[in-house]
């Protein structure tokens with residue numbers, strides 16, 4: 015993979031000169047708590063005429079340090095504690111587990127659900143993987159392994175393939191799902207060799223994240239096409255973000271753009287109850303209204319399931335249901 019190293023600023027010292035024009039008041043304080051990192055590719059998009067969606071997702075906003083909304087948490091899904099059978103492994107559902115394979119990303123998204131725990135989350139070393147495979151063998155209900163992070167595609171191709179293969183080689187595993195934003199955030203990292211290597215087992219699925227139609231660039235389309243043409247189904251988890259995509263026109267354009275590049279919209283998420291993201295929060299009720307409107311405009315192949323990830327729920331909950339549940343934790347933000 016090409017080493018398009020992200021440009022990083024943790025708020026200490028002077029900001030990288032490339033960042034200066036994009037930093038507002040209080041940026042250093044925010045960056046000390048939530049570092050800034052973006053790929054050269056993303057930075058170039060920030061500078062372009064339609065750069066607003068890219069800037070919004072990558073540069074600090076003083077409101078990230080606002081007091082948390084009621085019910086917000088740094089680790090709402092107890093990934094560091096309750097739901098972790100082994101360090102770096104999260105099991106919230108019987109048939110699938112999630113493995114945090116790295117804490118590196120091409121872009122540190124300001125809306126990241128793990129923004130408070132990146133860097134403190136246990137990352138299994140390669141020597142720990144046989145223990146995870148043993149755990150899966152001891153739990154035959156597990157059918158799917160999700161590789162998450164951070165961004166798994168930030169690993170070297172060799173490191174990633176080893177992690178994919180150790181799980182894909184288990185007969186009980188039907189799919190190894192890679193959650194990666196890199197086709198969108200640093201698409202040049204998706205090389206033909208990487209796509210071929212990941213497609214080999216015929217068990218790999220990629221779930222990526224596009225949040226705005228401007229992100230569906232020729233470069234991103236090429237990255238997705240390489241994966242798809244290597245036999246990897248590619249779908250998209252969109253995060254609903256206030257001021258970015260919380261209107262039906264933008265979502266319609268996004269979902270149509272994804273369909274045009276053969277990427278299937280999978281989920282559209284109401285905002286997770288994560289500390290530091292309150293200013294971005296789209297509630298379940300708002301998401302349900304958006305779903306209703308968009309569903310009247312696009313066909314089923316372009317329409318994701320609009321869901322809320324509610325701590326403690328046994329599944330991703332349809333936003334209509336989440337909204338009807340009322341003002342419980344993680345549901346109603348205002």
Ligand SMILES: *Cc1c(COP(=O)(O)O)cnc(C)c1O
Nearest residue numbers: 104105106107110111112160330
């Ligand atoms: C969201 C999530 C999954 C995947 O759920 P799907 O509904 O299959 O997309 C798996 N494990 C964890 C810990 C999750 O948070």
